[in-house]
Amino acid sequence: MKLYHGSNQDIEAIDLDRGLQYKDFGKGFYLTPNRDTAIRMAQKKTRLFGGQATLLTYELDDNYISSGLNVKKFPEQATVEWFLFVDANRDRNHPLPVHDYDIVIGPIADDGVVLQLTNYREGIYSPEQAAVLLQDKYLDQQYFFGTMQALKYLIKTNVEYL
Secondary structure (H helix, E strand, O other), X not given: OEEEXXXXXXXXXXXXXXXXXXXXXOOOEEEEOOXXXXXXXXXXXXXXXXXXXXXXXXEEOHHHHHOOOOEEEOOOOOOHHHHHHHHHHHOOOOXXXXXXXXXXXXXXXXXXXXXXXXXXXXXOOOHHHHHHHHOOOXXXXXXXXXXXXXXXXXXXXXXXXX
């Protein structure tokens, strides 16, 4: 399976320590199966930090499925479980790490999701109400790699400067 990572530079070797805390699935390396989503991420990173918009293509070895890795796969649409998982990972008052998964697969929390997270934290909506409000919204998918063991199943196949 092809996965893409949008950056402002080529990445010779993935360094999990460079990942940011308080992201959707925690501190790790994120990819998407959607090329256009990765391109938008590359352009955004370049606007914020400089550099050159770069699309990195990886092949995910299907053997990861039977590898014994601890993998969590959420449905493609918003669910209460996914919503609370993202909330816990983004909560700066929650002890980290939130989970011990090697790989997490699920929707990307875009601006609409962030709005509902805010509404939930302010007591406007319950997690169930927020998830229902997000049901009809297509959310791009992401793959989170949180351990060196998981990264062994990723092979970089291409670097494209945009």
